[in-house]
Amino acid sequence: MSFLRAGGRAGSTDPQIAGFQIADLQTTKVPRVRRPRAGRRVNGLVCMLVCLLIAAGSAVPATAQQNRGKGKPAAKKPAPPKIRLPESVRRAPKSTMKVTGVGRSSRSEAQLMAAEIDRLIERALVQGGQLPNDMTDDSTFVRRVYLDVAGRIPTLQETQAFLDSDDPMKREDLIDQLLGSPDSVSHFYNVWADTLRIVDRPQPNIIGNPFSHYVKEAIRTNKPYDDWVYEMLTADGKSWTNPAVGYQLRDDGMALPYIDNTVRVFLGTQIGCAQCHDHPFADWTQYQFYELAAFTAGVRTRIQRGDPGFEKQNPAQKLINQAKNDFDKGRVPGYFQRLARANTYVVSEKPRKLRLPKDYAYTDAKPGEVVEPAVPWGEVPDSNQFKTPRQKFAAWLTSPENPQFSKMIANRLWRQFTGVGLVEPVDDFNDDNPPSNEALMEYLATAMVDTGFDMKQWMRGVLYSKTYQRESAVYDPTSDEPFLYAGPAIRRMSAEQVWDSMLTLAVVNPMPFQRPSAKDYAEVVDIDFSKITYQQLKQQSETFRDTYFAAGYNRSLNQHAYKGNVLCRASELPSPAPSQHFLRQFGQGDRETINGAELSATVPQILAMFNGPITHVMLEAGSSIVDNVSSERTVRDRIDAVFLSVLSRRPSSIDRGVASSELKREQTRPHVAFGNIIWALLNTREFMFIH
Structure with a gap:
């Protein structure tokens, strides 16, 4: 695909950008748009960018306008560019993360799954037809x-190594490698963070x-999905001693929304309105909702x-009251109060009856009548009949005999790789919204159970398939025609994929730090109220x-x-990012709704x-x-390096011609020309979309 030949970076306020030094440009030039080849459209985002560049033409500095066409004074030899990037992101990464991947011995099983798909x-x-x-x-x-497995574009070296390989099994080898990489942990954490509404502070x-x-660890160790969900639904304790309780604390104080969210996330059924009345479009009744909530x-x-x-x-309040005498005007610092109060959140289960609301009609x-726990379909597994109500609920929900549990995770992951769920919306299974391919839905759900809810082995089968590896197709969500998967749907990168891809281009080490572990937190925040004194708590x-x-953490x-901007992968940054952060601008949700990203x-x-x-x-x-572009010896190789870095492909003859023209136009300042080319490629539809 041809790209915009941007003559300069309009609007830059930085007097000197090192490296390519784009800000050396003294004028604002309007880019020309090459007519796309037949069948291709210019990205709407780029079109709006062109309009902004045109509008910015009036902001050209007067001195620059006056000097146009005149001779320029002899330029002094520029000083070596100052390195302004943090040293931590310029060092080669030293990952110590051990990730459970997929075994060579089970490859044939994945190949059979791919063939059936x-x-x-x-x-x-x-x-x-x-x-x-x-x-x-x-x-x-x-x-x-x-992008689909590692959550980022490949580096120049990764792309070159793959394209230069003539190994007939190189695609399957790469899939296996990525499924066992730290990158996959980071990416799928982002996916689940959007689904589970993960935030650093569910409440103050x-x-x-x-x-x-905990979620990252479940992904890293490839914990069986049914075990993982069961743990989250039944965990007891504090968030740093048994971090799985974080799932229940996310909806703390909201017992009925907790059931609604849980059924929607893990069973793909939207029952929320049955909290107040019988569901108008499904078989759910308000009484059934309360029966489920009784668990x-x-x-x-x-x-x-x-x-x-x-x-x-x-x-906690006793210690806070004591602290009032130790601080000016009784203003107890927030860090003291938060540490004390955080230790009062301990998840447990005690016998308690649920009653219908007073306005039940x-x-x-x-x-006001007591409601006994009951499931809406199927049965609680026999092995759990004598366990607590919460454990019975978790056992029923995650049972291999509960078809909706396996269908939901299969549909969610299928959508992740093909862009369109077999059921859309992905969490709205009902009789009036059947799968677009019923046989495939049944097979994918059965395959999930057959793998023992091994998500990586299941994903491996999808990724091996020709269906996944075919050229992409256009999907119109407003169409009445079902999407039949002639190839995966073209889709836009998520906010996290854009951010992490930018880091791939910008830094050598995109993971200069990782989020603290539950153990790290426990060593700092855990309190035993039966033993701790006020002075000990103050010091802690x-x-x-x-x-x-x-x-302190932000420092x-x-x-x-x-x-x-902290130069680290999205999975390690505050969750959610601040409202003005790049991630939020590109659609990261506020994590208040399930899959709330835009x-x-x-x-x-x-x-x-x-x-x-x-x-x-x-x-x-x-x-x-x-560094990658500068290390190449010839202009041709440098152009190749730019395209391979940004778009993971070598330039076409048309692309190379336009790039060469830009270099000739800026022959005295090749760093400016290469900067223009890179910047233009970043603003193409080809970069922003997964094809």
Whole structure:
């Protein structure tokens, strides 16, 4: 695809950007748009960018306007560019993360799964009068699989190694490699963070960070999905001693929304409106909703009278009252209060009956009547009949005999790799919204159970398939026609994929730090109220202030920052990111709703790509792409390096011609020309979308 030949970076306020030194440009030039080849459209985002560049033409400095066409004074030899990137992101990464991947011995099972997927897809295509798309070329495949599994574009070296290989099994080898990589842990954490609504502070005094670490650990160790979900639904304790409780603390104080969210996330059924009345479009009744909610009615999230340290008064409040005498005007610091109160959140289960609301209006029961726990379909497994109600609920929900549990995770992951779920919306299974390919839905759910809920082995089968590796197809979500998967749907990168891909271009080490573990938090924040004294708590709170309380924690992050942006993968940054952060501008949700991320283009995104810090950082001296391009000896090789770095492909003859023209136009300043080419490629549809 041809690209915009941008003559310069309009709107830059930085007097000197090192490396390619784009800010050496003294005029603002309007880019020309090459007419796209037949069948290709210019990205709407780029079109809006062109408009902004045109509008910016009036802002050309007067001195520059006056000097146009005149001779320029002899330029002094420029000083060596100053390295302004943090040293931590310029060092080669030393990952110590051991990731459970996929075994060579089970490859044949994945190949058989892939073949059956292709058979079922191709049968549906024939019945629909369609043909499958051609297989992708290696350039398209390597970029797609890195984005889908590693959450980022490949590096220049990774792309070159794959394209230069003539190994007939190189695609399957790469899939296996990526499924066992730290990159995959980072990427799938982002996916689950959006689904589970992971936030660092679910409520002001809840420390949610250990739950983030727990989710990453479940992905890293490839914990069987049914075991993972069962743990989250039944965990007891504090968030740093048993971080799986973070799932229940996310909806602390909201017992009924907790059931609604749980059924929607893990069973793909939207029952929320049945909290207040019978579901108007499904078979769910309000009474059934309360029967299901009765399983978790006994969950407690606070320490209670009689617990260690809790006598006549809440021990946290007792210590806070004591602290008032030790601080000016009784203003107890926030770090002291938060540490004390966070230790009062302890998840446990005690017998408790659930009653219908006082305004219950149906004839099958009376208002205020006790509701006995019951499941809406199937049965609680026999092995759990004598366990607690919450354990019975978790056992029923995660049972291999519960078809909706396996269908939901299969549909969610299928959508992750193909862009369109067999059921859309992905969490709205109902009789009026059947799968677009019923046979494939049944097969994928059965395959999930057959693997023992091994998500990586299941994903391996999908990624091996021809269906996944075919050329992409256009999907119109407003169409009445079902999407038959002639190839994966073209889709826009998520906010996290854009951010992590930018870092891939900009820095050598995109993971200069990782989130603290649950153990790290426990060593700093855990309190035994039955033993701790006020002076001990005061000293411990100061350690908390300097490590994991907001100000101290942010100071530690900022040593890896460039212009206020911490250069680390999205999975390690605060969750969610601040409202003005690049991630939020590109659609990262506020984590208040399930899968709340947005993928539509907005004006703030244009401005961020137009002149944001993250686009500046990759043109700094010492950035990864600057070093890669500068290390090439010939102009042809440098052009190749730019295209392979940004788009994972070599330039076409048209691309090479335009790039060469730009270099000739700026022959006295090749660094400016290469910067223009890189910047233009970043603002193409080809970069922003997964093809």
